[in-house]
Amino acid sequence: xxxxxxxxxxxxxxxxxxxxxxxxxxxxxxxxxxxxxxxxxxxxxxxxxxxxxxxxxxxxxxxxxxxxxxxxxxxxxxxxxxxxxxxxxxxxxxxxxxxxxxxxxxxxxxxxxxxxxxxxxxxxxxxxxxxxxxxxxxxxxxxxxxxxxxxxxxxxxxxxxxxxxxxxxxxxxxxxxxxxxxxxxxxxxxxxxxxxxxxxxxxxxxxxxxxxxxxxxxxxxxxxxxxxxxxxxxxxxxxxxxxxxxxxxxxxxxxxxxxxxxxxxxxxxxxxxxxxxxxxxxxxxxxxxxxxxxxxxxx
Amino acid sequence: xxxxxxxxxxxxxxxxxxxxxxxxxxxxxxxxxxxxxxxxxxxxxxxxxxxxxxxxxxxxxxxxxxxxxxxxxxxxxxxxxxxxxxxxxxxxxxxxxxxxxxxxxxxxxxxxxxxxxxxxxxxxxxxxxxxxxxxxxxxxxxxxxxxxxxxxxxxxxxxxxxxxxxxxxxxxxxxxxxxxxxxxxxxxxxxxxxxxxxxxxxxxxxxxxxxxxxxxxxxxxxxxxxxxxxxxxxxxxxxxxxxxxxxxxxxxxxxxxxxxxxxxxxxxxxxxxxxxxxxxxxxxxxxxxxxxxxxxxxx
Numbered sequence: 099x100x101x102x103x104x105x106x107x108x109x110x111x112x113x114x115x116x117x118x119x120x121x122x123x124x125x126x127x128x129x130x131x132x133x134x135x136x137x138x139x140x141x142x143x144x145x146x147x148x149x150x151x152x153x154x155x156x157x158x159x160x161x162x163x164x165x166x167x168x169x170x171x172x173x174x175x176x177x178x179x180x181x182x183x184x185x186x187x188x189x190x191x192x193x194x195x196x197x198x199x200x201x202x203x204x205x206x207x208x209x210x211x212x213x214x215x216x217x218x219x220x221x222x223x224x225x226x227x228x229x230x231x232x233x234x235x236x237x238x239x240x241x242x243x244x245x246x247x248x249x250x251x252x253x254x255x256x257x258x259x260x261x262x263x264x265x266x267x268x269x270x271x272x273x274x275x276x277x278x279x280x281x282x283x284x285x286x287x288x289x290x291x292x293x294x295x296x297x298x299x300x301x302x303x304x305x306x307x308x309x310x311x312x313x314x315x316x317x318x319x320x321x322x323x324x325x326x327x328x329x330x331x332x333x334x335x336x337x338x339x340x341x342x343x344x345x346x347x348x349x350x351x352x353x354x355x356x357x358x359x360x361x362x363x364x365x366x367x368x369x370x371x372x373x374x375x376x377x378x379x380x381x382x383x384x385x386x387x388x389x390x391x392x393x394x395x396x397x
Numbered sequence: 398x399x400x401x402x403x404x405x406x407x408x409x410x411x412x413x414x415x416x417x418x419x420x421x422x423x424x425x426x427x428x429x430x431x432x433x434x435x436x437x438x439x440x441x442x443x444x445x446x447x448x449x450x451x452x453x454x455x456x457x458x459x460x461x462x463x464x465x466x467x468x469x470x471x472x473x474x475x476x477x478x479x480x481x482x483x484x485x486x487x488x489x490x491x492x493x494x495x496x497x498x499x500x501x502x503x504x505x506x507x508x509x510x511x512x513x514x515x516x517x518x519x520x521x522x523x524x525x526x527x528x529x530x531x532x533x534x535x536x537x538x539x540x541x542x543x544x545x546x547x548x549x550x551x552x553x554x555x556x557x558x559x560x561x562x563x564x565x566x567x568x569x570x571x572x573x574x575x576x577x578x579x580x581x582x583x584x585x586x587x588x589x590x591x592x593x594x595x596x597x598x599x600x601x602x603x604x605x606x607x608x609x610x611x612x613x614x615x616x617x618x619x620x621x622x623x624x625x626x627x628x629x630x631x632x633x634x635x636x637x638x639x640x641x642x643x644x645x646x647x648x649x650x651x652x653x654x655x656x657x658x659x660x661x662x663x664x665x666x667x668x669x670x671x672x673x674x675x676x677x678x679x680x681x682x683x684x685x686x687x688x689x690x691x692x693x694x695x696x
Contacts (some may be wrong), residue, residue, distance in 0.1 A: 104552040107422060120419035121427065123406060123493070123516055128420065130557035131430035162558075163565055194422070197561075201400035203518055205588065205649075207561050208568070216421055219502055231633035241547060247580055248559045257556050258429035259461075260547045262496075262506050266462055269507070279547055289504065350504075 106184040107217035108176045113183055118219055124203065126210055127196025131256050135159035137349050138312075138362065139221060140181055140189040142354060146383075148174070150312045158253040159195050162260075164212045175280045178394045180218045187222035195363035223351040224291055229274060233357025233368035234346070236288070237273035238335055239264035243286040246307045254309060260282035261289040277338075277359070280307055285333045288349055295333060296365075296372045305330035313347035325374060343370030353377045405474045405483040406516035412482055414446045415516055423502065424599075425509055426495025430555050433457035436648050437611075438520060439480055443689035445682075447473070449611045456550040458494050463511045464495060477693045479517045487520035489649065522650040523590055528573060532656025533645070535587070536572035537634055538563035539579040545606045546599035549641040553608060560588040576658065579606055584632045589649055591616075595633060595642035595664075595671045604629035612646035625671060642669030652676045 107119030127133035136155035137356055139146055152170060166173060177191055198208070198213035225234050241263050249257050264276035277288050285293055286307050290313035294303045301321050303314060321328045338344060343363045344356040353376050355369040361373060381391045399577060406418030426432035435454035438445050458465055465472060476490055497512035499505070524533050540562050548556050563575035576587050584592055585606050591613035593602045600612060600620050620627045637643060641664045643655040652675050654668040668676065682688045 102423065102498065103500070103502045106565075109422065116423065118420070119422045121422060122401070122403065122416070123408065123418045123514060124415065124421060126561075127425050128432075129555060130561055131555045132558060132561050133427075146452070162562075183561075201402070201403065203402045203521055205521070205523060207564060215422060219423075222502055222504070224504060242544075244543050244556070245541075246545040247541045249548075249556075250562075254559075255558060256428060257543070257548075257558060259431060259552075259554060259556060259679075262425075262429055262431050263461075263549075317565060390635045 103219045104184070104186075105182045105217055105219035107215060108180050108304050109215035113180065116219060119215065119217055121126065121196065121213065121215070122199050124199045125196050125212065126198065126200070127194070127211060128209065130197065130199040132150060132162070132207060133194060133256055134164070135160055135192055135194040135256070136176070136254055137190060137192045139349050140186070140191060141221070141384045143187050143250065143393045144384065145177070145191075145393065146313055146390055147316065148391045150315070150366050154254065154310070154312065155193055161250065161253045164197065165193050167212070167214050170219075176216055181215055181393045182395055184218045185220060186220055189218045190220065191218045192216060224275070224346070224348050225351060225354050230351070230354055233355040233356040233364070234275050235273045236275045236277055236356055237264075237268035238285070238360055239267045239272045239276050241278065242281040243278040245280065246295065251309050258289065258365065265289060273358075279335060283334050283336070285335055285338050288346060291346040291348035291354075294340070294345050295338050295341035296345075296370060297341050299336070299372070300327045300329060300374065302329045302331055302333060303384070304333045306328060311349075313348055313349055313352060316380065317347045317353060317376060320376050320383075324375055324379065337351055341365065343373050345369070345373045345376070352380050402518045403483070404485075404516055404518035405479045406514060407479050408514035411579070412479065418516055420495065420512065420514070420515065421498050424495050424496045424512055425497065425499070425506065426493070426512065429496065431461070431496035431506060432462070432555055433461055433492060433552055434491055434493040434555070435487060435553055436491045437476070438648050439461075439485070439490060439692060440683045441518070442486050442692045443683065444476070444490075445689055446477075446611055447690045449614070453553065453609070453611065454492055458550065460552045461624060463494050463496065466511070466513050475515055479515055480664045480692045481540060481694055485517060485519055488517045489519065489521050490517045491515060492560040513558065523645070523647050524653050529653055531651070532654040532663070533574050534572045534651060535574045535576055535655055535659040536567035536570045537584070537659055538566045538575050538577050540566065540577065542606065543584040544579065550606060550608050553685065557588065564588060572657075578634060582633050582635070584634055584637050587645060589644040590647035592637070593638050593644050593646065594634065594640035596636070596640050598671070599626045599628060600671065601628045601630055601632060603632045610648075611648055612651060613647055615679065616646045616652060616675060619675050619682075623674055623678065636662070640664065642672050644668070644672045644675070651679050
């Protein structure tokens with residue numbers, strides 16, 4: 099069974115330690131990856147952009163034709179409760195709805211009973227402290243990102259084998275993380291993050307075929323606040339490698355500088371000026387009541 | 398929690414009723430669909446082509462850079478045991494290896510402890526008895542099958558959201574099942590089955606971009622035995638709709654005739670002559686010791 103990180107889950111209507119939170123092996127969430135999820139983080143006991151995550155989650159649920167067992171207030175209340183019960187001040191909060199189990203093991207997804215659970219674990223980062231300081235070294239994988247014609251990337255989903263195989267490729271190449279392309283010379287995203295380039299003061303990021311990340315959206319808003327020009331557009335591998343700065347965005351760590359792509363060193367000092375300004379403003383927003391929600395203590 | 402089909406699982410080193418077989422919500426098999434599996438069926442207490450399934454499973458495991466906790470004899474022994482313990486004579490036996498849980502929730506797949514489990518449930522069919530007798534009515538989905546450049550289809554995997562969304566499209570269109578294309582006019586496969594056409598006495602099936610199904614392979618061998626010409630080649634939607642016969646192959650039910658694709662009626666009587674001969678030989682092989690393995694009673 100092994101060890102578990104500390105944490106609390108809400109599952110089957112109960113609050114349990116994370117090590118006891120389990121789903122049936124017959125859940126289609128496992129056997130068909132037929133599930134959607136969202137992850138919101140808590141920093142110093144405040145949820146960051148909780149409404150955005152709840153909006154995206156409930157939209158994803160509808161797109162997969164599933165149903166949550168309670169309304170938005172009920173959902174939000176559970177998230178507050180698991181964080182409070184965990185005692186964690188900085189946390190990673192995941193909410194999941196799977197297709198669930200069909201009592202007859204019928205192959206018709208409409209026969210399954212949808213299964214909601216949520217869990218909180220300590221805040222995690224896509225890069226460790228040293229990597230964040232000196233910038234990540236990434237590999238561009240030969241495997242391509244699952245295209246939007248197959249899986250709608252606006253539904254946050256667990257179809258990650260391409261990203262995982264890409265990670266293995268990156269490790270083989272002596273790198274720490276991976277970017278996936280679309281097979282036509284454009285970059286898409288990496289495991290759990292969106293990709294941004296800075297060139298001549300303008301910030302660009304792929305427009306389509308990628309997760310509509312909340313941190314991606316946040317970075318674009320922060321650019322507007324800082325009066326930095328932005329463009330959502332196709333991003334070629336070639337352009338990315340000649341950018342002045344490259345950074346990635348994720349709920350798991352915010353904004354992280356990229357130092358190398360394949361064997362190309364990106365820009366000058368790490369972090370670059372734009373990445374640095376965005377990162378500072380990103381963390382400053384974590385105490386802004388307009389962008390955050392205090393975790394409620396339960397009775 | 399709902400109800401469960403009858404069945405037995407081997408999980409965490411123990412044999413348990415299927416309703417008690419669970420995995421952690423932190424297993425990457427769920428959170429990244431980072432897992433592989435295989436399904437072998439048992440008919441009248443004999444495994445059908447067990448060696449082929451074990452070969453494919455162990456190959457898939459290696460391709461995902463995971464490790465089984467025991468050797469092939471150990472694996473085979475567990476499958477025999479769960480079937481015997483279940484008391485089922487006709488059964489669906491699934492073996493699974495997931496990436497497992499990382500004790501630190503590290504995002505590096507190499508840190509996870511791979512998790513093996515297997516379960517047996519009653520034999521299931523991709524089509525019910527009436528549908529098998531009169532042929533399935535299928536829809537060609539607008540969603541395209543995840544391409545081999547993203548996910549290697551020779552590694553049996555749970556990346557099925559495209560197939561599930563395709564099923565919903567089919568139900569909307571008043572059909573019972575679905576075929577997915579590759580976005581370039583060719584047909585690939587459906588949820589858990591390969592697709593075959595018969596035209597002027599020749600049997601064809603897509604060569605690449607599809608699961609290398611054991612039943613697909615079996616159908617090609619049966620054709621050879623019956624001296625029916627076969628070709629593995631691209632299969633256009635147009636050609637498929639003008640075929641004399643269309644059938645699908647799956648461990649979950651063998652060979653099943655297709656009666657309609659979109660609004661096109663396929664061929665004449667159902668099943669067609671080739672489909673009928675293949676189906677009869679397929680089931681005859683289920684008592685042939687060369688193709689089957691008797692389930693061993695345990696002490």
